[in-house]
Amino acid sequence: MSPSGDELQCYLSVDPEDVKDGVMWWHEQRAMFPQLSCMACDYLSIPSE
Amino acid sequence: MDLIDKVLTTSSDSSKYSLSICASLAISKRTLSKYYNKAGESDVYRIAMSIPLPFLSLIYIFLIAIHLVLHPCHKLEYFKRNGWDEVLIETARNIVQDEFDRSYCSMDIEGDRSTANTTQTLSNIAVGCYFTNPYFFSNNYMYRLPLRPHPKTCSIVSWMSHPCPHRETNFNVTFLWILKM
Numbered sequence: 001m002s003p004s005g006d007e008l009q010c011y012l013s014v015d016p017e018d019v020k021d022g023v024m025w026w027h028e029q030r031a032m033f034p035q036l037s038c039m040a041c042d043y044l045s046i047p048s049e
Numbered sequence: 050m051d052l053i054d055k056v057l058t059t060s061s062d063s064s065k066y067s068l069s070i071c072a073s074l075a076i077s078k079r080t081l082s083k084y085y086n087k088a089g090e091s092d093v094y095r096i097a098m099s100i101p102l103p104f105l106s107l108i109y110i111f112l113i114a115i116h117l118v119l120h121p122c123h124k125l126e127y128f129k130r131n132g133w134d135e136v137l138i139e140t141a142r143n144i145v146q147d148e149f150d151r152s153y154c155s156m157d158i159e160g161d162r163s164t165a166n167t168t169q170t171l172s173n174i175a176v177g178c179y180f181t182n183p184y185f186f187s188n189n190y191m192y193r194l195p196l197r198p199h200p201k202t203c204s205i206v207s208w209m210s211h212p213c214p215h216r217e218t219n220f221n222v223t224f225l226w227i228l229k230m
Contacts, residue, residue, distance in 0.1 A: 043116055044119060
């Protein structure tokens with residue numbers, strides 16, 4: 001399995017949390033998910049308004 | 050954009066409002082036009098506009114899947130709660146996995162914590178989509194996604210007529226159609 005698979009699998013193995021600001025959450029988790037957090041912040045920060 | 054322009058134009062000429070309001074509306078219209086024209090000048094916007102609708106829908110689906118799976122309050126639970134079967138959930142997961150492996154897996158985290166270069170194609174198209182549908186990728190909107198009836202238990206017509214934000218319908222119906230292809 002690729003290292004990225006480990007990160008995604010680890011992330012998905014935990015139940016969802018009641019998080020309003022996804023980008024901030026990922027920023028706080030960047031040590032645990034160094035690469036996945038980059039991807040998440042890229043996608044979750046696409047502007048909307 | 051046409052509607053906004055029309056409303057601002059008619060309102061700024063209207064005698065219903067005071068002079069100061071009319072002036073503000075006119076300035077707002079000018080500012081909006083300025084940025085809208087700049088959007089039209091960008092390569093991203095032109096690329097997004099030149100993509101045939103079915104493919105654009107496909108990009109929507111990819112982005113929505115990535116959004117949902119990577120939002121810590123949804124992950125794969127959104128799909129499970131809505132009764133999507135395992136194959137579809139696996140598909141959503143694979144979309145994220147593939148994009149991850151393609152663009153982020155080999156990123157040098159120490160050297161560069163910024164956006165992965167190879168993601169620019171998809172991300173730029175996403176920005177293009179944003180111009181066509183500004184609320185589509187709203188984080189808040191994602192957070193508020195309501196539970197939806199299982200798409201397989203009702204006809205597509207009754208399903209579409211179910212009251213819900215049209216963008217979500219658009220997403221789900223498109224997803225359904227893609228799966229039927």
